[in-house]
Amino acid sequence: MNxxxxxxxxxxxxxxxxxxxxxxxxxxxxxxxxxxxxxxxxIGLPLGALIAVNRFRFRRATIALLNALMGLPxxxxxxxxxxxLSRSGxxxxxxxxFTPTAMIIAQVIIITPLIASIAHQAIRDLWAEYHDxxxxxxTTKRQRMATLIWxxxxxxxxxxxxxxxxxxxxxxxxxxxxxNIDHVTRVLTTAIALETGKxxxxxxxxxxxxxxxxAIVINLTIHTISQTERGGxx
Amino acid sequence: xxxxxxxxxxxxxxxxxxxxxxxxxIDLAISGKGTTIVMGPNGSGKTTLLRLLHGLDRARDGSxxxxxxxxxxxxxxxxxxxxxxxxxxxxxDNIAYPLRVRGASRKQARIKxxxxxxxxxxxxxxxxxxxxxxxxxxxxxxxARALVTEPAILFLDEPTTNLDGGSTRExxxxxxxxxxxxxxxxxxxxxxGQARRLADEVIFxxxxxxxxxxxxxxxxxxxASQSAAAYLRGDIVE
Amino acid sequence: MKYFLLTxxxxxxxxxxxxxxxEEMRLAVTTSFHNSGLSKLLLxxxxxxxGIDVHLLVVGTGQALKLGRAGDVDAILVHSRxxxxxxxxxxxxxxxxxxxxxDFVLVGPETDPANIQNAxxxxxxxxxxxxxxxxxxxxxxxxxxxxxxxxxxxxxSSDTSSFTPDWYRAxxxxxxxxxxxxxxxxxxxxxxxxxxxxFANKGALKLHYSGDxxxxxxxxxxxxxxxxxxxVQGAVARKxxxxxxxxxxxxxxxxxxxxxxxxxxxxxx
Ligand SMILES: Nc1ncnc2c1ncn2[C@@H]1O[C@H](COP(=O)(O)OP(=O)(O)OP(=O)(O)O)[C@@H](O)[C@H]1O
Ligand SMILES: [Mg+2]
Numbered sequence: 001m002n003x004x005x006x007x008x009x010x011x012x013x014x015x016x017x018x019x020x021x022x023x024x025x026x027x028x029x030x031x032x033x034x035x036x037x038x039x040x041x042x043i044g045l046p047l048g049a050l051i052a053v054n055r056f057r058f059r060r061a062t063i064a065l066l067n068a069l070m071g072l073p074x075x076x077x078x079x080x081x082x083x084x085l086s087r088s089g090x091x092x093x094x095x096x097x098f099t100p101t102a103m104i105i106a107q108v109i110i111i112t113p114l115i116a117s118i119a120h121q122a123i124r125d126l127w128a129e130y131h132d133x134x135x136x137x138x139t140t141k142r143q144r145m146a147t148l149i150w151x152x153x154x155x156x157x158x159x160x161x162x163x164x165x166x167x168x169x170x171x172x173x174x175x176x177x178x179x180n181i182d183h184v185t186r187v188l189t190t191a192i193a194l195e196t197g198k199x200x201x202x203x204x205x206x207x208x209x210x211x212x213x214x215a216i217v218i219n220l221t222i223h224t225i226s227q228t229e230r231g232g233x234x
Numbered sequence: 235x236x237x238x239x240x241x242x243x244x245x246x247x248x249x250x251x252x253x254x255x256x257x258x259x260i261d262l263a264i265s266g267k268g269t270t271i272v273m274g275p276n277g278s279g280k281t282t283l284l285r286l287l288h289g290l291d292r293a294r295d296g297s298x299x300x301x302x303x304x305x306x307x308x309x310x311x312x313x314x315x316x317x318x319x320x321x322x323x324x325x326x327d328n329i330a331y332p333l334r335v336r337g338a339s340r341k342q343a344r345i346k347x348x349x350x351x352x353x354x355x356x357x358x359x360x361x362x363x364x365x366x367x368x369x370x371x372x373x374x375x376x377x378a379r380a381l382v383t384e385p386a387i388l389f390l391d392e393p394t395t396n397l398d399g400g401s402t403r404e405x406x407x408x409x410x411x412x413x414x415x416x417x418x419x420x421x422x423x424x425x426x427g428q429a430r431r432l433a434d435e436v437i438f439x440x441x442x443x444x445x446x447x448x449x450x451x452x453x454x455x456x457x458a459s460q461s462a463a464a465y466l467r468g469d470i471v472e
Numbered sequence: 473m474k475y476f477l478l479t480x481x482x483x484x485x486x487x488x489x490x491x492x493x494x495e496e497m498r499l500a501v502t503t504s505f506h507n508s509g510l511s512k513l514l515l516x517x518x519x520x521x522x523g524i525d526v527h528l529l530v531v532g533t534g535q536a537l538k539l540g541r542a543g544d545v546d547a548i549l550v551h552s553r554x555x556x557x558x559x560x561x562x563x564x565x566x567x568x569x570x571x572x573x574x575d576f577v578l579v580g581p582e583t584d585p586a587n588i589q590n591a592x593x594x595x596x597x598x599x600x601x602x603x604x605x606x607x608x609x610x611x612x613x614x615x616x617x618x619x620x621x622x623x624x625x626x627x628x629s630s631d632t633s634s635f636t637p638d639w640y641r642a643x644x645x646x647x648x649x650x651x652x653x654x655x656x657x658x659x660x661x662x663x664x665x666x667x668x669x670x671f672a673n674k675g676a677l678k679l680h681y682s683g684d685x686x687x688x689x690x691x692x693x694x695x696x697x698x699x700x701x702x703x704v705q706g707a708v709a710r711k712x713x714x715x716x717x718x719x720x721x722x723x724x725x726x727x728x729x730x731x732x733x734x735x736x737x738x739x740x741x
Contacts, residue, residue: 087543087701095703097544098498098529126322132290133319137332138309147331151322179529181498194530198507199648199671 007205011213014206022207026214029187032100032174033167036107037115040167041160044112048119048159049145052127063120069113074106078173081106085177098179103187106173111163118162122155123148157226161219168215188214239300239307239386240418241265242287246296249282257282257442259296268434269409269419271450273426273462275471279442280422281316284389287420288313312385314393316422318376320364325356328364328375332383350378355404369396377405381412388412390421394428406431426466430454438462440471495522497708498545500529500536502616503646505549505691508574508666508735510728517724522715524708532646533616540564540694543701547709551691552616565694571716572725572736573690576620577668578681579651580606580660588660594684599628605639607659611650612642620689621662627686651677664689669730690739716740 014022051062083089085097085105096102126148134144149156171189178185180194188211195204241263248258257279264270264287272280285291286298289308300307312332321328330347334340351357354374359367364375373396380388390409394402402425409419409432423429429436433450438459445459457463465471501511511528518524529536529545533552540548541564549571550556556568578588578597586606591597601608602625610632611618625632632640641657643650647667654661655675663671668679693713698706715721717740725738 087703089542092543098527130319130321132313132315133321135290136288136311136313136315137335139335143335147321179498179527179531181527181529184527197503197646197648199652199674201652 003201003205006202007209010202010206011209014210022210024183025186025188025191026210028100028185029168029189029211029214032103032187033107033164036104036111036167037160037164039104040108040112040115040163041156043108044115044163045119045149045156045159046145047112047116048121048156049123049149051116051120052123053141053144053148063117066113066117066120070117072110072113073172074110074170075172075176077106077109078176081109081173081177097177098181098185100178100185102177103174103185106177107167107170110170110173111167114166115159115163118159119149119152119156122152122159126152126155154226157222161222164218165215168218169211239302239310242298242300242307244286244293244296244298247286247293247298248295249279249286249291250294251291255442257286257439258293260286260444262437262444262447264420264435266434267413267416267418269413269421269432270435270437271429271433272420272422272437272439273424273429273465274439275465278439280439281391282442283437283439283444284313284391284420284422288389307387310386311389312380312383312387313389314373314376314380314391316391316395318372320367320372320375323364324361325351325364325367325375326360329378329382332379336383346382347378350382351375353408354378355401370398370401373397374401374405377408381408381417384415385417387418387420390419392422392424394423394425402428438465440465494519494525495705495708495711496525496527497547497705497712498527498529499712500531500539500545500548500550502533502536502550503530504551504615504617504664504667506530507646507648507670508664508728509670509730510666510725510736513724513728514721517720518712518715521720522711524712526712532613533619534614540696543696543704545696546705547693547695547712549691549693550616551689552619553690553692555616555619556692556694559694563700564697566697566699568692568694569713569717569740571691571693571740572722572738573688574665574736575682576617576662576687576689577665577679578660578662579654579668579677580680581658582676582678584678584680586660589680591681594624594681594686595627597681598624598630601660602628602630607639607641607657609650609654609657609659609661610640610642611647612644613646615646616689617647617662617664620687624662624686665733666730666735669733669735672731691736 051059081102082097084091085094085102086092130148134147139147169189171193174187175190175193178190180186180190188207192204192207195207243263244260246259246261249256260283272283274280282291286293288311289304321331326344326347329350330343333343333346348360351360354377356371356374356378359371367375373393377393394405397405413419435449436446436453437444438446438457438461440459440461446453446457446462448458454466457466461471505511506528515526518526529539531539533550533555536548536550537555537559539545540559559565560568580588586600586604588597588600591600610621622632643653645653647663648671650661651663651667651671655677658676693716695706695709695713696704698704722738722740725736728735
């Protein structure tokens with residue numbers, strides 16, 4: 001209980017003093033995670049639409065695989081990405097290990113199945129609603145997918161935000177592929193892990209509260225901009 | 235233009251769903267100009283027949299063929315569903331959508347869509363969410379969305395069911411304008427008065443089979459089947 | 473609007489890309505070294521004297537060696553002699569350079585139920601804990617500290633795999649977390665002195681035994697072989713090595729204190 005209070009006061013102190021190191025890792029957390037969410041959405045949303053709209057041979061298998069991948073432990077993803085990007089691995093020459101890019105890659109792998117899976121469900125429901133109309137209007141497959149993605153954009157925003165939530169709080173994978181290097185790849189979660197390891201639970205908790213606050217602020221901002229609660233028609 | 239696509243012929247066409255035959259076998263040919271009215275009691279298969287001809291339902295046995303490639307025929311058609319499907323967009327964008335699909339620019343599509351929305355009586359609702367429209371407004375929107383592409387063949391599945399007398403009149407006016415520009419109408423309706431007003435020929439469906447296919451004058455004077463005669467008398471036909 | 477936001481975003485990405493002007497190298501160090509706080513003191517001085525930006529990867533000894541073998545770091549700073557010798561024998565480093573040492577201490581419940589405070593050797597202290605089955609928390613993570621602990625158990629021919637979890641708990645965690653665990657369970661634990669002092673005794677633990685030379689903990693710097701991994705920054709790694717054994721670094725290390733206590737004894741040459 002003591003630690004909780006210390007965590008809260010740490011969080012307040014860090015925020016009030018606009019701690020430079022804190023701002024740096026918060027910005028890096030956002031940079032890595034928002035990039036990962038953008039890329040994962042670019043892959044996951046059309047993938048979800050593709051699976052919803054097209055009947056192909058391995059469709060069921062693909063859905064099952066996506067659902068299974070959602071539960072993939074991030075540490076395993078981290079290890080695989082590490083092995084691939086390691087100097088001794090197949091993509092070693094790129095020199096990407098221990099860079100923010102490597103962290104983005106790992107997060108994209110972690111959240112793409114999640115985003116695709118939620119997108120698939122949302123788009124499948126809308127497809128059931130639109131099916132006859134879109135067939136009747138002689139749309140091409142591409143047009144159907146584009147229409148479904150656009151018209152279910154609110155649910156898809158939720159999918160992307162779910163991806164954001166998973167990515168911003170993820171530590172296992174990015175610790176391995178980013179290395180938690182100060183000023184280079186340290187982000188909120190790896191900093192929390194580091195302070196926990198040192199036994200400084202107060203600071204770790206403080207950073208944890210800031211992480212929670214950040215996630216809430218981002219979600220609120222996005223919802224406000226998109227007016228999802230006010231019945232806006234954007 | 236219509237003569238390019240017609241006649242449409244069904245040969246022994248059968249539609250099965252959920253393991254049972256819900257329509258057919260149907261043998262029929264539709265050609266010429268004007269309006270074909272499809273009548274029949276609830277659940278008789280009117281919707282299914284329209285969907286079969288439009289290509290939304292496939293014939294399990296037999297065939298449906300247009301004069302020309304199926305794809306070309308389909309592209310020149312429009313279909314107004316019994317329960318109109320509203321896209322999660324504004325009224326304007328709903329009407330503009332078929333044009334956008336056909337490659338029109340956003341601006342052009344909107345200009346034309348606005349014109350149609352006004353003609354159909356939705357000029358004040360352009361920016362409203364289509365899903366918030368009333369039942370009657372939805373049917374009007376569906377009509378505008380169908381006519382905006384100037385289809386050669388227009389299928390209408392009970393398009394005036396939710397409309398009051400005045401609105402029904404407006405819709406029928408618009409339909410006769412479409413007829414004047416050469417659009418071929420194939421329309422299901424329960425409204426015998428409307429059928430009398432609009433029909434050039436009538437198809438009567440009973441329990442999944444076609445029991446009459448006659449010129450309108452002949453049909454209303456002497457329907458070719460017992461069930462049709464009973465239906466016109468207002469008896470309960472099952 | 474959307475494009476505007478995207479433009480800002482990518483501008484932000486470019487801006488935050490590291491400016492690769494200064495010399496950079498990656499150094500894998502053990503958690504215990506980093507937790508001592510010494511790296512915070514040394515890194516700015518390294519930058520000032522040599523211009524090198526050292527990117528520290530703080531990992532366990534096992535992972536540090538692994539990173540070195542894969543060529544993912546330019547040098548490693550570890551404290552596990554056996555593993556280091558194997559690393560060199562396999563050709564992943566040309567040699568090891570001793571930098572400094574600190575020592576391990578035995579910490580336990582205030583009441584010292586196993587009575588280790590007047591043990592005559594580390595081995596005897598361990599034996600007493602074992603005989604009394606007093607609760608003991610092990611790192612259990614294959615770190616240098618863990619390996620050292622295992623070696624001490626082995627010296628009294630006790631196989632840790634036969635230890636029962638009612639008294640011997642493998643935490644599988646870093647030193648700080650392990651100290652927290654021991655504190656919560658009021659158990660004995662072996663810690664490097666730096667971590668113990670940094671931990672600032674949040675519970676009721678007490679230092680009961682230290683000083684046996686077998687508890688000395690030698691840190692060595694191993695540059696990764698640039699024969700094995702041509703992309704490794706051999707020259708930069710050697711520059712850092714020379715600085716570490718030089719008088720500036722050795723004095724900084726020798727004078728570093730926490731709560732007035734010296735942590736490290738420099739012995740680089
Ligand atoms: N997917 C389906 N599975 C099973 N039965 C179906 C399916 N679709 C339609 N039917 C059945 O087929 C029959 C004909 O349906 P259809 O919709 O063509 O009737 P309808 O003449 O249009 O009736 P209404 O006047 O009520 O619109 C009905 O009995 C209906 O229940
Ligand atoms: Mg019907």
